[in-house]
Amino acid sequence: MNIIETFKSRLQNENFKKKVIRNSGDVAFKIFRTVLLFAMCFIIIHPVLYMISVAFRESSDLYDPTVIWIPKNFTVDNLKTAIEILNYGKLLGNTVFYAGISTALSVISCALAGYGFARFKFKLKGILFALLLFMIIVPPQLVSIPLYLQYSDFNFFGLSSLLKLVSGADLTVNLLDTPLTLFIPAALGTGLRSGILIYMFQQFFRGLPVALEDAAYIDGCGVISTFVRIIIPNASGSFLVASLLSFVWYYNDYFFSSMYFSEAPTISVALAGLKAMLSSLTEGNATADPYAIIAQLQAGCLIAILPLVIIFFFLQKQFIKSVTTSGIVG
């Protein structure tokens, strides 16, 4: 009672009143922020939790309405089935190999192009930059069919017809079903994703102080060795971000990997076909449980994203730090 009395009397004081109002506003905002962020995090995490929960269920638990999150009959059979059908061991190796090489190639070519756009003045810069934007917005679906024809009869951008004039031998190669269909565009920085990476790199490099390079030039460093010795070490954070994004994009890519390969080359392509595979296996088998597929599919998803989540887990600290401190933007 006493406290309330004193509080009331202190409320007469204008300054104190203002302070109380401001503080209660702050507290309300903090509560609002916590609730909102918690809810949003929950929405993002929900499907992942659901995936984990279902992947370890026996199919009887799928029918059981009392099972909400924690399975009653814990099993790893779903994982085993998914691993077997996805041909997980082999495809994971493939995927990591393809995505790793493509990432390395595309980060190099995009960093070079981004640096070229960020630091040099040349005649066609405006037009080329417009073409870069153009490349970002042309849907990949539009050029995929002519690209398919080009790959099926690849002539090294006309080089082989030149050679043919000299030697008479036809030198076109069929690139379909080889990982070169992924590596060549990566090495040449072509496509939507590469375009975005170039744009990001340009912004990264514009943020670096020009004085660093000028000092290197004065000391007699050439442009290329300046790039290798000065720029790359100073922009290592941005390289980490770009590599991680690029690796994730290649790892998850469905469109290009499915377009130029007759057999599923990577996990995400195999995953897209997993449902059809599973249902064709149980077809004609009257005793098979049709709903077991759900658990097996979730198990497939789980093992497909697991490597990425593990990588992210280890790199997360550096990733967030380099995103937020080195400054993606100039």
Next chain:
Amino acid sequence: MKKHRLSYERKKSLSGYIFLLPWLIGLLGLFMPNFIASVRYSFGNLNLVNGEITPAGFIHYNTAFNSDPRFVPLLVAQLKDTAIIVPVIIMFSLFIAVLLNQEFKGRALARSVFFLPVIIGSGVVISLIQGDQMSNEIINGTRASGLFESGSIFDILEESGINSDIVNVMIGIVSEIFELSWHSGLQIILFLAALQTVPDQLYEVAKVEGATAWETFFKITIPMIMPIMIVNIVYTLVDSFTDYGNSLLVYILELGKKLNFEYSAALGNVYFVIIFVVIALVLFVVGKTVTYTEK
């Protein structure tokens, strides 16, 4: 003296081309020829056996707009969706980025959760997860994700005389909060990075001058992060137009798979020109408001 300077400039401009070389080869060798080829397909009939194209004029374009029952409605629906989803995603991700930029306990954890969609949020996995949750609910007769349901509040809104179109838009946003949060990952990262680069002195000056939080936000934060805002708007537009589940693209792709390349290419071109116009308009309108601090 003057001569020396010129040659230095010249050297620098040449080095620009050297750095762009791989990308230029890709542009001229891979991208442009195929883009031109797809434009040519759309104006002709392709013979699949020998790869020859017989000119057919605007036939495919005519079909698209005058006799195809699906193309125009799909296109209109897609444009409507995009017009709603892009501003919503931009505002949402800016809002989340501002929250994640403040100091509070558990910030690191919250940040990594919001980055999670960037890591796993690609077409295949996410569409499988979503599709599956639905089917499971049907089997069980339960609503595992009933948390995304919020019918009655919208009835109240409608009863109270708010235009039903607006209410429908709101229903759409709320019921797609899942999609929304899974499509904003990269935007949140970019905004967060942009927010870090706003110099503290500006905020100090604003505080000294007695600006309110709102004024500070709209007059300092927003203009300072405008360049990244443009990147985000363009990325969101492209992402929305080329999304895995986009029904118009699915339709165009299906036509391509049925070996109807010419028509598929024509539709693709129409679609692309529309995207181009939309993005050019947005860049023009938003670009006018940008001021770059350096140079």
